[in-house]
Amino acid sequence: MRAGLALWLALGTGVAQAQSPLSAIDWLSDSVTAPDLGRTAPGMAPVQPLSPITVTPLGAASADAVGLLPAGVAGLPRNLWGAGDSAAIAAAIRAEQVDTLPAAQALLTTVLLAELDPPTGETREGEILMARIDKLLDIGALDQAQALVERAGPTHPALFRRWFDIALLTGQEDRACAAMRATPGIAPTFPARIFCLARGGDWNAAALTLETARVLGYVTEDEDALLSRFLDPALAEDSAPLPAPARPSPLIYRMREAIGEPLPSAMLPLAFARADLRRTAGWKARIAAAERLARRGVLGPNQLLGIWTERKPAASGGLWDRVEALQAVDVALLSGKPRAVARALPRAWSEMERAGLEVPFAELYGARLARMKLDGAAAALAFRIGLLSSDYRAVARAHDPANAEEAFLAGLALGQVADLPPRDALATALKDGFAARDLPPAQARLIREHRRGEALLAALDLITGGARGDLGDVTAALxxxxxxxxxxxxxxxxxxxxxxxxxx
Structure with a gap:
């Protein structure tokens, strides 16, 4: 398989991912006390650990069944998890790679959001829910994660911790602080308490709390330095800039922003890109953040288009060339003139390929391009773009293939490749996947054991491996x-x- 798709996958990880990306649990703020932290301060209510393994009575609600999409709407059976164990399912969810094909990303997101019955095997209440929320945070789906936490009720410290951080990154920190004050049993750590007191305007109480934290040893030197500047703007102005933290949390990120020492979100986990969608961010930062999130499928194409077309680019090079090319195609399509579209399309598509944004572009324009009377190379390109959109079947039916390759692509779109000759090893693997009668032994065993959800998660892993060159995995996943x-x-x-x- 050529290197192009590997490049596409690498683009999804962003500039910061030269090393392995942090999982959600690695960058969450230390915002509430928990038994494993050993930092419960005097006067703070202790929190309860996650429940031990339990058997849920019939008819009782389970946190793991909480979702945003009814199973039927999601196209999944309610008993997808079947006889599985919650620990194994949660581990499989956490292990799912986030840099994969858009179709696999979309299916994973659907599984994470679906209302599914909890497994009937050995179960630890809430374990699957927590894994689903953390994976949503990993892929930058903050709005979806927030809705899922709120549906479950962020009353447990582990859930509240995630909800608090989502609020920090989406500009709802005042709501988060109000909820922290109003939620019995949620004991904030000193940095979170100081932040919220200051956000509420009680600067004297915040300063006194910081002094108490110093005496009791409940803040580190780095936390003390940041909180002191956060509470004293004059100190922030007169002091040398703080060193960049190795693993900033959303709480650190927001306080650094407040003291005028912001951290670039491009070098941070994907969830931090959500903060740059706020109107307080510059247009370039908003474009970069929107593109990162769109690659993961967690920002809708129309939202991306809205940011791309806010104004005319005032510079050139980098993403400005992409914005200019996109706007040229948009104007050409609005004009309805095939020649104008044919002139603008190749450059725009080249820019989308370079940025790994082909699928969002196809969703925006694929169906419209397919309806235009284009000729030659422009028609061939429009056909391929249309096949990357959700209207791929209609595009395939309406197109008269110009060659064997286009005929094979149309056959894939319609699920009819049995009589079509494959032209290379990848096409052969795809054809075999559509013809396969037997499943790989490991996944066949999972399905026999009524653990279809784990088999599905395994298939997502296989397709990611297949996209990187293991064609046998491609056949198996299909x-x-x-x-x-x-x-x-x-x-x-x-x-x-x-x-x-x-x-x-």
Whole structure:
């Protein structure tokens, strides 16, 4: 397989991911006390640990069943987890890679948001819910994670900790502080308490709390330095800049922003990009953040378009060239003139390829391009773009293939490749996946044991490995998707494997 798709996958991790990206648990703020922290201060209410393994009575609600999408709407059976154990399912969710194909990303997000019955095996209440929330945070889906936490009720310290950080990154810190004050049993750590007192205007109480924390040893030297500047703007102005923290939390991120020493979100985990969507951020920062989130499928194409087209770029190079090319295509399409579209499209598509934003672009324009009377190279490009959109089937039906390659692509879109000759090893692997009758032994065993959800998560892993060159994994993953009735995912995955690798 060519290097193009590997480049596309690498783009999804962003500039900061030269090393392994931090998981959500590594960058959450130390905002509430918990038994494992050993930092419960005098006068703070102790918190309860996660519940031990329990059996939930029939008819009782389970935190793990909380979701935002009814199973039928999500296209999944309610008993997807079946006879699995919560620990194994949670571990599989946490292990899912975030830099994968858009179709696999979309399916993973659907699984994370679906209302599914808890497994019937050995269960620790809330374990799957926590893993789902953390994975949503890993992929930058803060709005979805916030809605899921609120549906469950952020009354447990572990849930509240995540809800608090989401609020910090989405500009709702005052709401988070109010909830912290109003929630019995949530004992804030000193940095969080000081932050919230200051946000509420009680600067004297905040300063006194910081002094108490120093005496009791409940703040580190780095926390003390940051909190002191946060409480005293004059000190922040007169002091040398603080060193950049190795693992900033959302609480540190917001306080650094407040003292005029902001941290660039591009060098931080994806969830921090959400903070740059606020109107207080500059346009360039908002564009960069929107593009990072759109690659993961957690920012809608129309939201991305709205940010791309806010104004005319005043500079050139880098993302400004991409914005200019995108706006040129947008204007050409609005004009309805095929020649104007044919002139603007190749440059815009090249920019989208360079940035790994082909699928959001296709969702915005694929169906419209397919309806235009384009000729030659422009028509061929419009066909490929249309196949990367959710209208891929209609695009395939309406197109008269110009060659064997286009015929094979149309066959993938329609699930009809049995009689079409594959032209390379990847096409052969895809064709085998659509023809497969038997499943890989490991996933077949999981399905026999009524653990379909774990088999599905395994298929997502396989497709990610397949996208990086293991064609046997491609065949296996497609077979599993189709066996489980996920035909759309199978077809879109196949098309993306064919089309996203096609880089000059």
């Amino acid at each position: 077979a599993i998707f189709r066996h489980m009735g996920l035909e759309d995912t199978a077809r879109q995955t196949a098309l993306q494997l064919m089309l996203l690798e096609r880089r000059g």
